[in-house]
Amino acid sequence: xxxxxxxxxxxxxxxxxxxxxxxxxxxxxxxxxxxxxxxxxxxxxxxxxxxxxxxxxxxxxxxxxxxxxxxxxxxxxxxxxxxxxxxxxxxxxxxxxxxxxxxxxxxxxxxxxxxxxxxxxxxxxxxxxxxxxxxxxxxxxxxxxxxxxxxxxxxxxxxxxxxxxxxxxxxxxxxxxxxxxxxxxxxxxxxxxxxxxxxxxxxxxxxxxxxxxxxxxxxxxxxxxxxxxxxxxxxxxxxxxxxxxxxxxxxxxxxxxxxxxxxxxxxxxxxxxxxxxxxxxxxxxxxxxxxxxxxxxxxxxxxxxxxxxxxxxxxxxxxxxxxxxxxxxxxxxxxxxxxxxxxxxxxxxxxxxxxxxxxxxxxxxxxxxxxxxxxxxxxxxxxxxxxxxxxxxxxxxxxxxxxxxxxxxxxxxxxxxxxxxx
Amino acid sequence: xxxxxxxxxxxxxxxxxxxxxxxxxxxxxxxxxxxxxxxxxxxxxxxxxxxxxxxxxxxxxxxxxxxxxxxxxxxxxxxxxxxxxxxxxxxxxxxxxxxxxxxxxxxxxxxxxxxxxxxxxxxxxxxxxxxxxxxxxxxxxxxxxxxxxxxxxxxxxxxxxxxxxxxxxxxxxxxxxxxxxxxxxxxxxxxxxxxxxxxxxxxxxxxxxxxxxxxxxxxxxxxxxxxxxxxxxxxxxxxxxxxxxxxxxxxxxxxxxxxxxxxxxxxxxxxxxxxxxxxxxxxxxxxxxxxxxxxxxxxxxxxxxxxxxxxxxxxxxxxxxxxxxxxxxxxxxxxxxxxxxxxxxxxxxxxxxxxxxxxxxxxxxxxxxxxxxxxxxxxxxxxxxxxxxxxxxxxxxxxxxxxxxxxxxxxxxxxxxxxxxx
Numbered sequence: 001x002x003x004x005x006x007x008x009x010x011x012x013x014x015x016x017x018x019x020x021x022x023x024x025x026x027x028x029x030x031x032x033x034x035x036x037x038x039x040x041x042x043x044x045x046x047x048x049x050x051x052x053x054x055x056x057x058x059x060x061x062x063x064x065x066x067x068x069x070x071x072x073x074x075x076x077x078x079x080x081x082x083x084x085x086x087x088x089x090x091x092x093x094x095x096x097x098x099x100x101x102x103x104x105x106x107x108x109x110x111x112x113x114x115x116x117x118x119x120x121x122x123x124x125x126x127x128x129x130x131x132x133x134x135x136x137x138x139x140x141x142x143x144x145x146x147x148x149x150x151x152x153x154x155x156x157x158x159x160x161x162x163x164x165x166x167x168x169x170x171x172x173x174x175x176x177x178x179x180x181x182x183x184x185x186x187x188x189x190x191x192x193x194x195x196x197x198x199x200x201x202x203x204x205x206x207x208x209x210x211x212x213x214x215x216x217x218x219x220x221x222x223x224x225x226x227x228x229x230x231x232x233x234x235x236x237x238x239x240x241x242x243x244x245x246x247x248x249x250x251x252x253x254x255x256x257x258x259x260x261x262x263x264x265x266x267x268x269x270x271x272x273x274x275x276x277x278x279x280x281x282x283x284x285x286x287x288x289x290x291x292x293x294x295x296x297x298x299x300x301x302x303x304x305x306x307x308x309x310x311x312x313x314x315x316x317x318x319x320x321x322x323x324x325x326x327x328x329x330x331x332x333x334x335x336x337x338x339x340x341x342x343x344x345x346x347x348x349x350x351x352x353x354x355x356x357x358x359x360x361x362x363x364x365x366x367x368x369x370x371x372x373x374x375x376x377x378x379x380x381x382x383x384x385x386x387x388x389x390x391x392x393x394x395x396x397x398x399x400x401x402x403x404x405x406x407x408x409x410x411x412x413x414x415x416x417x418x419x420x421x422x
Numbered sequence: 423x424x425x426x427x428x429x430x431x432x433x434x435x436x437x438x439x440x441x442x443x444x445x446x447x448x449x450x451x452x453x454x455x456x457x458x459x460x461x462x463x464x465x466x467x468x469x470x471x472x473x474x475x476x477x478x479x480x481x482x483x484x485x486x487x488x489x490x491x492x493x494x495x496x497x498x499x500x501x502x503x504x505x506x507x508x509x510x511x512x513x514x515x516x517x518x519x520x521x522x523x524x525x526x527x528x529x530x531x532x533x534x535x536x537x538x539x540x541x542x543x544x545x546x547x548x549x550x551x552x553x554x555x556x557x558x559x560x561x562x563x564x565x566x567x568x569x570x571x572x573x574x575x576x577x578x579x580x581x582x583x584x585x586x587x588x589x590x591x592x593x594x595x596x597x598x599x600x601x602x603x604x605x606x607x608x609x610x611x612x613x614x615x616x617x618x619x620x621x622x623x624x625x626x627x628x629x630x631x632x633x634x635x636x637x638x639x640x641x642x643x644x645x646x647x648x649x650x651x652x653x654x655x656x657x658x659x660x661x662x663x664x665x666x667x668x669x670x671x672x673x674x675x676x677x678x679x680x681x682x683x684x685x686x687x688x689x690x691x692x693x694x695x696x697x698x699x700x701x702x703x704x705x706x707x708x709x710x711x712x713x714x715x716x717x718x719x720x721x722x723x724x725x726x727x728x729x730x731x732x733x734x735x736x737x738x739x740x741x742x743x744x745x746x747x748x749x750x751x752x753x754x755x756x757x758x759x760x761x762x763x764x765x766x767x768x769x770x771x772x773x774x775x776x777x778x779x780x781x782x783x784x785x786x787x788x789x790x791x792x793x794x795x796x797x798x799x800x801x802x803x804x805x806x807x808x809x810x811x812x813x814x815x816x817x818x819x820x821x822x823x824x825x826x827x828x829x830x831x832x833x834x835x836x837x838x839x840x841x842x843x844x
Contacts, residue, residue, distance in 0.1 A: 036491070044481075044489040051476045051713075059466075059473075067466040067681040069458070098520055100707035107706075110532055113547075114570055125535075125571075126548050140705075147705040148536055149547075259489040262713035283562075283569040284529075285522035291473075291684035292714065 001339045003354055006421065011335055015418040018411045022368065025408055030369035032405040037188070037347035038396040039256055039313075046312050047258040053298040054291070061297065066290035073278050076293040079264065085303050086222050087252045088234050089268030095277060097288045101253035101265040105215055106144050108249055108267075109179070111280045112211075113148070118246045118272040120211025124178060131215075132170060132180040134162035136350055136378030136389045138188040141181040141217070145380075152380035153177070157187070161194035164201045175208035179215055185232045186220035189350040189378055189391040191343025193230035203238030203247065214239075214248040220346040221252050222310045225318045230344055236270065245270045254296065256347065257310065264288075264296050320394040320402045324349050327406035337417045349392040350378070357416040358387045364412035370405050423761050425776055428843065433757055437840040440833045444790065447830055452791035454827040459610070459769035460818040461678055461735075468734050469680040475720040476713070483719065488712035495700050498715040501686065507725050508644050509674045510656050511690030517699060519710045523675035523687040527637055528566050530671055530689075531601070533702045534633075535570070540668045540694040542633025546600060553637075554592060554602040556584035558772055558800030558811045560610040563603040563639065567802075574802035575599070579609070583616035586623045597630035601637055607654045608642035611772040611800055611813040613765025615652035625660030625669065636661075636670040642768040643674055644732045647740045652766055658692065667692045676718065678769065679732065686710075686718050742816040742824045746771050749825070753832035759839045771814040772800070779838040780809045786834035792827050 059067050062077045074080065075096025084091040097104060113125045131145050133152040145152050153170060156163045161184065171177050182202075184194040194202075202214060216235050224230075239247040246269070254263035267277055300306050325342055328351070332338045339352045353361065358375035365372050373391045376382040392409070394402045481489050484499045496502065497518025506513040519526060535547045553567050555574040567574050575592060578585045583606065593599050604624075606616040616624075624636060638657050646652075661669040668691070676685030689699055722728050747764060750773070754760045763772045775783065780797035787794050795813045798804040814831070816824045 038491050041487060041490075044487065047489070048478045048481075051478055051481070052474050054473045056470045056473055059470075065463060065466065067469070067684060068463075069460050069677075069682040099711045103707040110536070113535070114532070140708075143705050147702070255491075259713055260491040261709050262489060262711050280569070283565050285525040286562075287683050289521045289684045289711070289714070291681055292711070 001336070001352065001354070003421070006336050008421070011337065011414070011418055011421070014335055014414050018414040021407070021411045022364070022415060025368040025411070030404070030408065032369060032397060032401050032408070033371040034393050034397060034402065034405050035371045035373045036396065037256070037393045039260055040316065040396050040398070042316050043313055043395070044259060046309065047299065050258055050295055050299040053295045058298070059291070059294070061290070061294045066294045069286045073282065073287070074274070075288050076290055076297060078297045079293045082297065082300055082303050082306060083252070083266055086306060087218055087250060087266055087268060088232070089236060089250055089266070093236070093268055093271060093274055095267040095274060096293055097265045097267060098292070099253075099261055099263050099265065100255070101217065101219065101251040102140055102144070104251055104265055104267050105141070105217065106148075107280070107284070108213075108215070108277065109144060109148050109150065112178070115276070115280060117211040117213065118270070118276055128176045130174065130177045132162070132167060132177060133380045134182065135380060136189050136391070137181060138183055138217070139377045139382075141215070142380045150179075154380050157190055157192065159192050161192060161198035164198055168201065168205045171205055171207040171209070171212060173208060177207070178209050178211065179213045181215050181217065183217050183219055184235070185218055185230060186223060186343055186346025188219065188346065189348035191341045191346050191348065191350065193232055196233045199233035199235055199238050203235065203244060204242035212247065216248050216250045218250055218252045219256075222306060223256060223313070223347065224310065224345045225314055225321055226344050228344065236268070240270070246272050249273065257306065257313075258296065258299070262292070264293055317395050319399055321349065323399060323402045324392055324394050324406055327403070327410055331407075331410035332413060335414070338413055347393060347395055349394070351390040351392055353388050353390065353413060354417050354420055355386040355388045357413070357420050358384060358390050360416040360419065361390065361409070361412045364415055365408055368408060370408045372409065423758070423774065423776070425843070428758050430843070433759065433836070433840055433843070436757055436836050440836040443829070443833045444786070444837060447790040447833070450790075452826070452830065454791060454819060454823050454830070455793040456815050456819060456824065456827050457793045457795045458818065459678070459815045461682055462738065462818050462820070464738050465735055465817070466681060468731060469721070472680055472717055472721040475717045480720070481713070481716070483712070483716045488716045491708045495704065495709070496696070497710050498712055498719060500719045501715045504719065504722055504725050504728060505674070505688055508728060509640055509672060509688055509690060510654070511658060511672055511688070515658070515690055515693060515696055517689040517696060518715055519687045519689060520714070521675075521683055521685050521687065522677070523639065523641065523673040524562055524566070526673055526687055526689050527563070527639065528570075529702070529706070530635075530637070530699065531566060531570050531572065534600070537698070537702060539633040539635065540692070540698055550598045552596065552599045554584070554589060554599060555802045556603065557802060558611050558813070559603060560605055560639070561799045561804075563637070564802050572601075576802050579612055579614065581614050583614060583620035586620055590623065590627045593627055593629040593631070593634060595630060599629070600631050600633065601635045603637050603639065605639050605641055606657070607640055607652060608645060608765055608768025610641065610768065611770035613763045613768050613770065613772065615654055618655045621655035621657055621660050625657065625666060626664035634669060638670050638672045640672055640674045641678075644728060645678060645735070645769065646732065646767040647736055647743055648766050650766065658690070662692070668695050671695065679728065679735075680718065680721070684714070686715055739817050742821055743771065745821060745824045746814055746816050746828055749828035749832055753829075754835060757836070760835055769815060769817055771816070773812040773814055775810050775812065775835060776839050776842055777808040777810045779835070779842050780806060780812050782838040782841065783812060783831070783834045786837055787830055790830060792830045794831065
């Protein structure tokens with residue numbers, strides 16, 4: 001976006017109309033929320049049959065009574081078989097766990113401070129630890145890092161993933177760079193899917209740390225919005241092919257597939273990393289909730305069952321993303337005062353504004369009852385150096401509310417831009 | 423037990439009979455297991471209606487859709503109300519979480535290394551940290567400590583709980599003693615319930631560390647074996663009354679109430695500690711599995727529902743404990759070669775043998791197909807200095823198998839004792 005190319009006269013005219021609209025919003029007493037990537041009630045209803053998917057007497061899987069403590073240590077084989085093809089991890093390298101993949105990431109980072117990772121000489125305790133944070137990115141990744149004393153280094157995101165030249169230089173030159181956050185498919189918030197070349201370079205790059213780990217949060221592996229799913233290259237294969245088999249930790253969950261908070265999660269990696277993870281986890285808990293795992297097995301049946309289920313999700317949320325795109329195209333397109341992504345999957349639209357306006361837009365929207373994700377949330381430490389990026393999360397509200405909230409948002413963008421440039 | 427008072431002639435005669443019996447066991451090809459405190463299939467069947475306790479359309483509690491992310495941060499109010507009286511924690515100081523209270527303990531210890539506890543100046547990272555371990559005790563508590571680099575100091579158990587004179591001296595004199603493991607009711611494995619005086623002294627004792635924590639694992643709060651439940655004094659009240667309101671972390675779960683691994687867990691403490699815990703946990707996961715929490719609410723209905731449910735458990739397992747007692751009384755009582763506990767609740771019987779024989783008993787039993795908890799497991803680092811204590815876990819096998827396994831156990835005790843003394 002070229003700020004100097006903005007047509008000031010057109011902006012001034014749009015601002016007059018925006019002031020009128022804003023006054024109407026003030027009078028309307030709105031209460032709208034497009035802050036978080038939460039599924040809507042209509043989406044959750046898709047999984048309602050899961051509540052009764054297990055009938056009395058149905059409690060045996062993987063040869064065990066799922067109601068009791070005990071094996072299989074990696075979770076139910078039947079569940080891992082269903083999801084292995086979807087997350088791109090061989091069944092015997094895939095671990096099924098409880099309701100939050102974020103908890104698995106937190107656990108892996110935290111336990112790395114107590115126990116050396118495969119390939120590493122020492123645990124991280126007492127040493128400076130840094131993670132690369134492609135930004136805009138996922139605020140909860142950044143929060144886990146801050147919580148555990150991990151310093152974040154911002155790396156610019158591109159349409160092909162993180163800027164690999166920057167990544168390669170940082171990991172090569174500093175052995176305290178121990179990890180990197182990635183949402184490789186339908187990225188939060190830009191929607192970008194890492195290119196094959198990015199994946200190849202991530203697997204092959206030279207790292208100063210001998211225990212460097214890519215946290216591959218494949219949160220949106222099956223969350224397509226169109227009939228043309230993005231294809232993500234296999235990170236475990238890319239790492240192994242380059243002689244770095246233990247480099248990547250893969251994470252996924254059904255939080256936005258079945259129930260948010262009531263789903264199942266997955267950890268996948270090399271055999272050595274899986275062994276490390278299971279050794280850590282067995283001290284923490286005797287095993288995962290196999291009852292809920294079996295509930296998921298019965299509900300989906302097979303891999304195709306998951307895919308069919310996700311098409312129903314897309315039918316519900318694709319129109320909301322279209323409403324976002326239409327509002328941005330119609331209200332902001334002609335003015336040249338913003339750029340935005342057009343994701344083919346995932347849960348977010350990323351909106352880039354004229355520098356110095358993002359916080360003001362959030363403030364203006366809040367004043368008329370529309371909650372937006374805080375400006376800066378998509379950057380480490382909540383600090384967007386340009387104060388330019390906003391994340392739009394349209395899945396939760398009904399379509400009419402998304403349309404209304406977008407009208408408020410574009411109005412506020414026009415007002416804030418005029419304030420800043422005018 | 424006075425080893426010198428053992429009647430050697432009686433033992434020799436018993437040994438002759440034991441040799442014959444052992445030869446029969448060898449020929450029988452047994453495969454019995456009394457190693458772990460796992461519920462039996464018959465017990466798990468009691469909770470089978472929970473599988474369908476939530477019917478489609480039933481997904482609202484605490485004013486929210488339990489299928490989605492979101493409040494209440496401490497878990498469903500309805501669930502906390504049911505369990506608050508049972509675990510002795512006010513509802514607003516009780517947090518409901520997922521399927522493993524052990525995971526909550528692990529989390530609290532681990533996060534104390536990253537974040538100062540209320541009352542503490544610093545986090546524990548980089549400093550020596552010690553926990554007191556009343557022994558015989560629970561091996562998984564010890565394993566969490568070892569995993570996280572916490573040194574264990576053994577404290578002798580008595581019928582009234584840990585030897586408080588030893589505890590008071592250790593916590594008063596060493597500011598690196600930061601915590602203490604307790605199973606205060608129907609203790610694992612002795613079955614002892616801490617006396618009121620023990621609880622009072624734990625709350626009142628002077629500690630060198632300003633962030634000392636009692637890990638109060640009330641695992642068997644409602645797990646009575648008789649109609650005369652043990653009464654446990656209120657640890658939070660005892661701490662608060664003595665001016666140490668933040669001293670105790672209380673833990674509990676339904677792992678041995680509903681489904682092992684498929685239940686719900688609880689954390690209770692002072693308001694300051696609860697705030698600390700929730701701040702830590704919200705970074706780790708957006709929230710607990712509220713769907714499973716609501717399933718438990720519907721299944722139990724109210725507090726009395728839990729108590730009625732536990733009486734059914736007792737009906738199933740009390741005869742197994744009786745079988746253990748009968749075998750010990752009959753086979754070993756007249757010989758004076760062992761002492762054992764007669765628990766009024768919980769999951770275990772603790773058996774003390776002639777020093778130097780416990781490992782040999784396990785070895786002899788294993789050779790004829792009976793798996794016992796490894797000797798030493800009830801002591802820190804798996805090291806019973808006397809090699810004398812064994813834990814008996816009779817709940818899992820059917821009654822006839824418990825009887826058979828006990829016959830093997832007492833036979834092996836007689837043989838090992840004769841080997842050692844003879």
